Amino acid sequence: MNKMRSAPNAILEIKDLVVKYKTRTGDLTAVRGVDLSVEKGKTQGIVGESGCGKSTLAFAIMGYLDRNGRIDSGRIMLDGEDVSEKPESWMRKIWGDELNIVYQDPSAALNPSIKIGKQIGEVLETHERLPERKARGKTIDILRELQISDPEIVVDSYPHELSGGMRQRVCLAMALVSHPKLLIMDEPTTNLDVTVEAKILDLIKDLKEEFETTIIYITHDLGIVYEVSDRSGVMYAGKFVEEGPTEELIGDPVHPYTRGLLRSVPEVSSETRKGKLRPIGGSVVELDSLPSGCKFNPRCPYRQEGCTGEEPEFERAEGDRYVRCFEKERVIADRSVRKGETDEERFEDEKNEGKDEILEADKVKKYFGEVATNFFTREKKDERVRAVDDVSFDLNEGNTLGVVGESGCGKSTLARTIIGLEDITDGQIKLEDRDISVPIEGRDREVLRRIRIVFQDPRATLNPKRTIKQAMLRPIKLAGASHQEALERTKELLQAVDLGPSFMDRHPDQLSGGQKQRVAIARAFASQPELILCDEPTSSLDVSIQSSIINLLLDLQEDLDTSFMYISHNLAVVSYISDYMAVMYLGRLVEVGPTGHILNPPYHPYTEALLSSVSMPNPDVDQKRIRLSGAVPSARDVPSGCRFHTRCPRKVGEICEAEEPPTREEGEEGHTITCHIPLEELREVDPVLQK
Secondary structure, three states, X not given: OOOOXXXXXXXXXXXXXXXXXXXXOEEEEEEEEEEEEEEOOOEEEEEOOOOOOHHHHHHHHHOOXXXXXXXXXXXXXXXXEEOOOOOHHHHHHHEOOOEEEEOOOHHHOOOOOOOHXXXXXXXXXXXXXXXXXXXXXXXXXXXXXXXXXXXXXXXXOOHHHOOHHHHHHHHHHHHHOOOOOEEEEEOOOOOOOHHHHHHXXXXXXXXXHHHOOEEEEEEOOHHHHHHHOOEEEEEEOOEEEEEEEHHHHHHOOOOHHHHHHHHOOOOOOOOOOOEOOOOOOOOOOOOOOOOOOOOOHHHOXXXXXXXXXXXXXXXXXXXXXXXXXOOHHHHHHOXXXXXXXXXXXXXXXXXXXXXXXXXXXXXXXEEEOOEEEOOOOOOEEEOOEEEEEEEEEEEEOOOEXXXXXXXXXXXXXXXXXXHOOOOOOEEEEEEOOEEOOOOHHHOOHHHHHHEEEEOOOHHHOOOOOOOHHHHHHHHHHHOOOOHHHHHXXXXXXXXXXXXXXXXXXXXXXXXXXXXXXXXXXXXXXXXXXXXXXXXXOOOOOOHHHHHHHHHHHHHHHHHHOOEEEEEOOOHHHHHHHOOEEEEEEOOEEEEEEEHHHXXXXXXXXXXXXXXXXXXXXXXXXXXXXXXXXXXXXXXXXXXXOOOOOOXXXXXXXXXXXXXXXXXXXXXXXXXXXXXXXXXXHHHOOOOXXXX
């Protein structure tokens, strides 16, 4: 029998919960005997890979299961009341007052045709019986508490008129307005920039203290769990495999799966070409074909013969830690390096000596829209969106340039301009010595072969009606290969991305997200390009899959000497994979240089703020806290002077508003910072990350 921890003053007690879904092939058990106890006023984190049962557990607590889902057995006690068998009519009475949820996508919770004030006001009118006028006033007060600027304007706005971060705050307002006893947050910051995410996480911590709200925070991001949770539970195959105080669980995990997750996470580090990340071997088990014994045993490095017999119980390990593992004593005794680097396998540190330039961007501009002319006065007004505005950089063969910045800064537009999906407004783009400043339809076949792109969503490049073989053969044949040569090359590439020829006859919908992205990468390499643009290729993947994709990219780069331009808002990934970094803000590069230089002072103030916003699952790192106020200004109405001055925590005065900042070079390694603050002062800034 499981030995479940019982929290003092628990607001939520889950006992031996089993949740099943009815499918065409029979019942599928998604949650298999879960026990959990959450103390009032505390935050319980729940982490695990996709398909582990995190969201199903949340929906079971809420009573939101799909029609084919049911609680098969077990109890869910909310403040002493068993809600596991209550009908929807009864649950409706406690939704809002006692239970509420914030989703990953705020668009799913907000009605696009109703103004924000009305949507929040309806909650107040329903639960607090407030008249419409008072509800509006309280809504404005709540939005102000949530640090939303101009709340009087926001209440009369529609959801589409707000940024993603503001929409998520509105969802928080709707969830908190009735002061629920328990608030469930299901990946609420996954699609947000690190700066917005950091502010929302700060907000969650403040609101928990102010309202004593109990929170269950569900995520695949171990850094976020470490930042916001008092206790954390790690789920695998529908059960908790480890649970305990977050600092202990992250600082020295006991279960092999928890260790595997942490080893898969790249950390922000100024060291380039580190040891290979160690992803968890294999893939998440299918719930309809679970292995015998410990469900993690097919992927576990500590597996013994006894692990395939009975399933281990959930028992106390070290301190206040609970773990489901037969080999826990051996795991505890193994105090090997927790992180994912090995001394044996390391990527080579790329040097520039003797390397030719593969890509050069010279004062590239990409504007959207036209200069408007007043019909009566004939005056012209430039309201064009300056998505990319005077950007210059170069990239050498075999190197990776990482481009970071918030949403709307122009990263993806820059990539689309280089690949030719957007026509260039001004400036020049050269591939080696060839001018390619023309749209894709004006480029010859040789240029098309030499540059490829990998998108965030592999569905953007994979035709659902074509098999993987058909998708792969076309670019290889276009490069001049015969059918037989193309077939052999396809097999080689699929083998290189760890899929193998058995995947050739499958369609994209028969593959997981990670497998689809591997196919997209293999397809990008099919024409043997010299340059590949990667636009957030791992942002939607689990950490273990992400680490294997990163290793794959670097392996292929090392073998083929391919150059990458890697775009992401994840500074940990970019710092790991990149030789050079470019920090982009509102259409311009504010800092460019070798990765090791960018991540150490002197920083541009924007780079410093980005670094301080990264959630890191490492108790040994002391991280400075800097939060930017406001959102990125519109690229249609760019601020005068320094574009960052409206949000800069180090603004020096009127010069920042009146004059464009100079670009100064730091050292002899091509490290440049565009800022009014002298480099001497920036060198004196304390590092953001200190061990």
